[in-house]
Amino acid sequence: xxxxxxxxxxxxxxxxxxxxxxxxxxxxxxxxxxxxxxxxxxxxxxxxxxxxxxxxxxxxxxxxxxxxxxxxxxxxxxxxxxxxxxxxxxxxxxxxxxxxxxxxxxxxxxxxxxxxxxxxxxxxxxxxxxxxxxxxxxxxxxxxxxxxxxxxxxxxxxxxxxxxxxxxxxxxxxxxxxxxxxxxxxxxxxxxxxxxxxxxxxxxxxxxxxxxxxxxxxxxxxxxxxxxxxxxxxxxxxxxxxxxxxxxxxxxxxxxxxxxxxxxxxxxxxxxxxxxxxxxxxxxxxxxxxxxxxxxxxxxxxxxxxxxxxxxxxxxxxxxxxxxxxxxxxxxxxxxxxxxxxxxxxxxxxxxxxxxxxxxxxxxxxxxxxxxxxxxxxxxxxxxxxxxxxxxxxxxxxxxxxxxxxxxxxxxxxxxxxxxxxxxxxxxxxxxxxxxxxxxxxxxxxxxxxxxxxxxxxxxxxxxxxxxxxxxxxxxxxxxxxxxxxxxxxxxxxxxxxxxxxxxxxxxxxxxxxxxxxxxxxxxxxxxxxxxxxxxxxxxxxxxxxxxxxxxxxxxxxxxxxxxxxxxxxxxxx
Numbered sequence: 306x307x308x309x310x311x312x313x314x315x316x317x318x319x320x321x322x323x324x325x326x327x328x329x330x331x332x333x334x335x336x337x338x339x340x341x342x343x344x345x346x347x348x349x350x351x352x353x354x355x356x357x358x359x360x361x362x363x364x365x366x367x368x369x370x371x372x373x374x375x376x377x378x379x380x381x382x383x384x385x386x387x388x389x390x391x392x393x394x395x396x397x398x399x400x401x402x403x404x405x406x407x408x409x410x411x412x413x414x415x416x417x418x419x420x421x422x423x424x425x426x427x428x429x430x431x432x433x434x435x436x437x438x439x440x441x442x443x444x445x446x447x448x449x450x451x452x453x454x455x456x457x458x459x460x461x462x463x464x465x466x467x468x469x470x471x472x473x474x475x476x477x478x479x480x481x482x483x484x485x486x487x488x489x490x491x492x493x494x495x496x497x498x499x500x501x502x503x504x505x506x507x508x509x510x511x512x513x514x515x516x517x518x519x520x521x522x523x524x525x526x527x528x529x530x531x532x533x534x535x536x537x538x539x540x541x542x543x544x545x546x547x548x549x550x551x552x553x554x555x556x557x558x559x560x561x562x563x564x565x566x567x568x569x570x571x572x573x574x575x576x577x578x579x580x581x582x583x584x585x586x587x588x589x590x591x592x593x594x595x596x597x598x599x600x601x602x603x604x605x606x607x608x609x610x611x612x613x614x615x616x617x618x619x620x621x622x623x624x625x626x627x628x629x630x631x632x633x634x635x636x637x638x639x640x641x642x643x644x645x646x647x648x649x650x651x652x653x654x655x656x657x658x659x660x661x662x663x664x665x666x667x668x669x670x671x672x673x674x675x676x677x678x679x680x681x682x683x684x685x686x687x688x689x690x691x692x693x694x695x696x697x698x699x700x701x702x703x704x705x706x707x708x709x710x711x712x713x714x715x716x717x718x719x720x721x722x723x724x725x726x727x728x729x730x731x732x733x734x735x736x737x738x739x740x741x742x743x744x745x746x747x748x749x750x751x752x753x754x755x756x757x758x759x760x761x762x763x764x765x766x767x768x769x770x771x772x773x774x775x776x777x778x779x780x781x782x783x784x785x786x787x788x789x790x791x792x793x794x795x796x797x798x799x800x801x802x803x804x805x806x807x808x809x810x811x812x813x814x815x816x817x818x819x820x821x822x823x824x825x826x827x828x829x830x831x832x833x834x835x836x837x838x839x840x841x842x843x844x845x846x847x848x849x850x851x852x853x854x855x856x857x858x859x860x861x862x863x864x865x866x867x868x869x870x871x872x873x874x875x876x877x878x879x
Contacts, residue, residue, distance in 0.1 A: 340415075343419065347421075347429050351433075351500070355500075355581075357405055357436065357440075359581075360718075361581070361719040363589075364591070365713045366590075368590060370566075370795055371595075371696060373800065375387065375388060375797075375800050377606060377799065377820040378794060379603045379609070380603060380820065380821045380845050386848075389860055399861070399862050402440040406436075409434070409440070410433070411457045412432065412433040413437070428490060428491050431488075437455075438508070446519075452468065469872070480516075481540070481543065484512060488505045488509055491505050497579055507727065508722070511730065516536075517536075517539075517544055519805040520534075520536040521534065521537035521541075526854065528854065541737050542738065544733075547730075548727045551578065552728070556576060557575045562662070562663055566698055566699050567593075568718055569701070569718065579721045579723075589714050589715055589716050590716075593701065593710075594709065594710050596695070596697070597685055597710050598712075599678075601691055603691050603692075604693060605692060605696070607692070608819040612789055612790060613790055614759050614786070615659050615661075616758060616759060618759055623771075630656060632653050632672050632826060632829070633652050633653075634650075634828055635649070636649055650677075651671060651672040651826060651828070651829055652671055653670060653671070653672060653824070661790060662756075668698075672826065674824075676831055681700065682702045685706060685710050691845070693842045729749070729791060731745070732745060732787070750787045774811070788802065807857075814845075814850045814851070822842065822844055823841060825841055827840035854876075858878075860875055
């Protein structure tokens with residue numbers, strides 16, 4: 306490939322620049338000629354990249370946690386379908402990445418003009434290359450073959466604008482080069498809200514793990530295995546090295562798993578590498594309001610619920626503990642208008658007590674569904690869930706209700722990169738390389754298991770889970786389980802994991818019906834008003850999802866193909 310039309314020519318010159326100082330035209334003070342004069346201006350320009358990390362969203366908008374429900378972890382009537390059913394005329398998924406790549410290239414082209422030290426210049430070049438790598442990676446994982454764009458394009462760059470698509474592997478090799486430069490040159494400080502060396506290594510660990518496993522499990526268009534073992538080994542070793550760097554820093558696990566998600570101050574959290582800060586009456590989100598409101602939420606799937614280990618360290622099929630999933634009706638009380646009144650709930654506390662602690666810190670102890678609302682912590686609005694399982698992972702009951710239940714009023718901080726994810730990346734890379742030791746497990750995910758209250762994982766797992774339907778070893782299956790449970794509902798992680806493992810067919814509900822089912826409510830005498838499959842709640846009101854190989858890639862927007870006849874649509878979308 307050489308290059309590709311990225312946006313319409315007018316759009317790439319205007320839309321990509323609407324937020325930077327450079328492109329606002331001849332304002333009273335700055336032009337491109339006089340802006341690049343000191344590091345303070347460079348810092349102000351680069352601060353815009355902070356907006357690239359959506360976190361829990363902004364004000365009333367949705368973020369990357371919980372809301373991205375296309376996976377086998379959640380079910381909901383309005384979230385059952387694939388991201389794209391047809392080729393779109395245009396797409397922000399395509400457009401926005403190129404906007405940020407252009408922003409990064411503008412920074413890179415101007416850093417050397419600034420009167421500052423070589424160390425400072427190399428840091429800001431590292432920032433530019435880090436963000437250029439980040440957005441190329443996100444475009445590659447969605448679209449496959451894309452351009453590698455290493456300059457800020459203008460109307461004269463026809464060779465870039467009207468070329469063909471470039472092999473994704475070559476693009477990702479360039480991404481790795483950018484990541485390595487960033488890791489070697491960015492400022493080494495302890496900030497958790499600024500781009501620095503720790504963030505560069507965290508990004509590198511995420512990106513290289515995706516690429517290493519993608520190449521290891523790659524398949525051809527007709528579904529035949531076609532691994533690139535050399536490429537996989539290269540990228541997985543880079544993952545291991547990047548994660549090792551961070552594991553040797555002054556980072557430790559936070560004592561509370563849920564505290565990583567519902568805190569109003571992640572600055573003091575010893576696990577955080579980088580987070581998005583919200584501030585009361587300044588910058589808010591609506592995540593807690595959404596999962597605590599009367600609007601039906603997209604609950605945890607039966608498949609996800611059953612993925613959590615029991616406290617004896619065994620999966621559902623092999624545990625010696627009580628494995629019943631039946632909710633029990635209990636009579637309690639709740640406060641209404643200051644008065645204590647009787648309340649009947651369908652309790653799953655007994656089920657949660659024998660499971661991985663993370664499950665009980667992710668969903669409520671009482672079910673909530675149509676005809677059986679639940680009021681969390683005895684106060685607030687009655688909630689319902691598509692599957693019966695309420696989501697409490699992000700809730701902070703200490704917040705006043707005016708900030709907790711109101712749209713656009715929540716101000717808990719959002720984690721972006723943190724240590725537990727690094728532990729998962731390290732363990733998976735070692736396992737996929739075939740070189741993992743017990744010490745590797747003990748120094749990584751066994752620390753997560755200690756926090757979760759379940760037995761540690763050993764190299765010889767000791768059992769084969771009948772639920773293993775991915776054709777991988779017992780150990781890799783358990784490492785993947787650990788990742789799923791630790792990062793439940795987080796950052797759309799599960800969807801992209803299924804992509805890189807080439808397991809996207811696990812989202813086909815005709816093959817795996819339990820991914821759209823919910824809780825067992827056989828003990829509720831009023832359950833006849835609920836859509837069910839047997840005794841389990843139907844989480845999608847009889848909607849289904851069917852997998853097609855084309856879903857491994859997003860379709861290229863049709864307006865781009867119209868502008869550039871050399872473009873070809875992704876396989877299956879033509």
